[in-house]
Amino acid sequence: MVGDAGTPDPGDVNVFAVELKRWRDVRGLSRAALAKRMGYNRSYVSKVESGAERPSKEFAAHAETALRAGGALRKSFREYDGARAGRPRRPVVPPDPAEHGGSLVVDHDDATLRYDGHTYRLTQRRRLVNGGAEPVTRYLIRISVDRYPRDPERSNQLYSESPLTWDELGLRAWHGNGRAEPMEWTAHHDRAAFKEVWLQFSGEHERFPLYPGEATWIEYEYTVRDEHWGNWFQRAVRLPTRRLSVCLDFPAELAPVVWGLETSMTAEDVPFRTAIARADQGDRQVFSWSCADPPVHARYRLEWGFRGRADDGPAPAPSEVMRSLGIAQDGDPILRRTARPFDLPAEAADARRVVAALEAAAERVAQAHTFGKGMGIAAPQIGVDRAAAIIQPPDGEPITLFNPSVIETDGESDEQYEGCLSFFDVRGRVPRAQEIHVEHTTLDGRKKITVYRRGVARLVAHEVDHLHGVLYTDRMRSGTEPIPVEQYRGTGSAWQY
Template sequence: MGSRPLTVREWEDGVPASDDGAKDDGFAVELARWRDVRGLSRTALAKQMGYDRSYVSKIESGSERASKEFAAQAETVLRAGGALRTAFREQEAARTGSRPRPMTVAGPADQIGAGTLVVDHDDATLHYDGGAYRLTHRRRLVNGGREPIARYLIRISVDRYPGDPERSNQLYADNPLSWSELDLHAWHGDSRNESMTWSAHHDRDAFKEVWLHFAGPSGHFPLYPGESTWIEYEYTVRDEHWGHWFQRAVRLPTTRLSVRLEFPAELSPAVWGLHTSMTADAMPLPTAIDRSAEEDRAVFAWSCENPPLHARYRLEWDFRARREPPRPVQPSEAMAALGVVQDGDPLLRRVARRLDLPSEAEDARRVVAELQSACERIAQAHPFGKGMGLAAPQIGVDRAVALVRPLGGGEAITLLNPVIVEAGSDSDEQYEGCLSFFDVRCRVPRPLTIHVEHEDVTGYKHITVFERGLARLVAHEVDHLHGVLCRDHLPPGREPIPVEQYRGTGTAWNYADQE
């Protein structure tokens, strides 16, 4: 029925070994792995690639070296997200001695018998046709416990407007995600050998949890200890329900995670990604997203080895050539469209609610991740020559959290419960812009040095000293968390100037006078 005992040899190097010892050949290992991911026999792969089955067997066995053309065709057919191209380049480099071949990443062999379910490979493909998204998800599961497994829990969560919770909640209240729209189907075993039945565990307007049962028309087929199998499921979500993001959360020990996004090329898609974990705030993905073109499709693929438990990998995108009404002309309208709360909203004049740390550490991480995501969206739409900052109230979240991205692209500064406890006596005046009223600029005085008390997720308090431009950025965001706007600092008789009169867009603040 698709399940079989997992041998020790199959866990060498973290990938299924071929019958002919191909584990000594990096490209052959990757070829066998991705053929297994796609549920193809050697004969089926050879047919799709246009090669003889014997040639594919020789490549996998390591008795013959793959050509560059073969590697490129295998990459296209198996949709490996650049993994086969990389393995071929590394193998060729090792063969010619141009650089040492990196060590193979160890798999979860040591996790077998640890009393847990292990995911050998988690592979997701999201296909967008211009009107709906279709997700195909394949997982190779290994039962490392002592009891048979009879069901597997999956989650389906959508959010059309992640930067605007009120608008998003209203959308799903008026038009909830339905089971008929999802059209969920699931299978067990290689090449969808057996259909799996399923039952709803949680049914909410924008969130579903589903039990996939190891059972189908031919009976029950539980996953026994030491056995492994592929499961696969698909569902569809209409464009009006699915936001421009896709997130993978690592809830079980996982050897490899891979994601593939397929969009119509005519939409000119742009894709970026963020990573959060239990020990780190949101950061860019540790490796680059691979981009390729396949006929009239733009394909983006990303993968990683041994992702840590509870890590979240989030891919976001924008369609730059979308045939929609022209973007708003006014900067404030553009920011509002990106989910930034605008002037006049009472939330901007409210003192933000402090985090109770460490008990609310998970809330803190969630808010920081939302701020990172919003900053990425905003940075895609507008250049920031002075750096940028964003406070949680500006994305509709009433928590004392802010994020500052310094000039030059340095590491983002996360501020939890920040308070300015000391300011230097020297100050200067510079123009500032605020994303919540971006049509104007305000020339305001600020101290050149500030001391800020803030906390980390453990509740430990730090005092950090910021100077000059970074001090100005941080002070602006701390003000937001206390219901203060930059125009409140304008001297009597001075008014903001329209952005059209401002000549400093895209340039850094000038501190030549303080040299």
């Protein structure tokens, strides 16, 4: 609806304007500072936020980048634009502490992790709402690091010999907008790789409890050397939370790749339900992600690898590169289990999320290696125990398979070298049929049989094997062994027929 002279109807504003103000508060920016960062006039930014001016799609995109909102501002603009076109929109509901039984509510939880090539600096901001009957005088935070999360023995040795110290952390905390009031803190637990801290709602000369019905921002930051910090960051939801967001800020020269998994006390790891946004900002690459209303006890884990890391030592083994890109390696039990099939169409949404994670993994891997024969990834290879795989032939359209099984083979077989992302240091000669008939399920629940031939048949058969706990080494002729990748001469070229 449009009022006189192009003035927006008051009911049209709201999703985007409210979200814009939220994210400006998250970043601790004034309207003038936001306008400068976006390259817009301060008056225009103020009018958009107050609802006196309609935002454009370009404005929303600039705001998304400037505020690193993880897609939230783009989404709210689509809802705002859809409401103008008569499509239904979600209502803007302010946080109501009473609905959480009088508990402390986190209206927004935002973390920014910045890496300079040697040290990680975490800046954590939270807007707390006291819905209880008593003043809140302190708030518990946790600091946990693990340099080698997949090798507990190695991690234990590291922190035993070189514990994380308070001097290294340099923890500081503030209360209120703009870091207005320093907060005192006291240690609750002090272990080699784990700290718990009470942030006190008090400073050097005063106390400022959070009284019932009040809300405030708290902010704290600390640093950790990269010899203590692994390539992962996890957010655990311990209190009712309205919005969760994370921003990872890396040097562009390291060529970072980032992926994320969500888990809970009752569910297996699944890919993030919303995409991680990436923005190139000068000599930095910034990855941002956010979600609304995360369930209590959920955990959101971001992991990353650096393709451009230049170390003084020898180049990492191909298998270590793949491990850094999130590919499960030989010895992981998930590679030997039959993947859990999808109940389609009931689990179509879950199937789409798994495919999105597979596609993101394929993109990371393709940036690290050239695949002249095509490539494929099965869900167990990214730690997801579901029967889905994608195949990208060297020519032709990508293939997506759910619950696939080879039900028939035809024609001659041949023997050619294959590689596997889960043990990429070697290549092995594998005999396979040149034609296979694969039964699989479509997203709408229909059973389908598709015939694949030659190189595509080999790619598909390899991934179908993964979903049944079979590796290509199981298919090799008795008495033959894989060869080191250094001896293999077929990298980047197609199979020959």
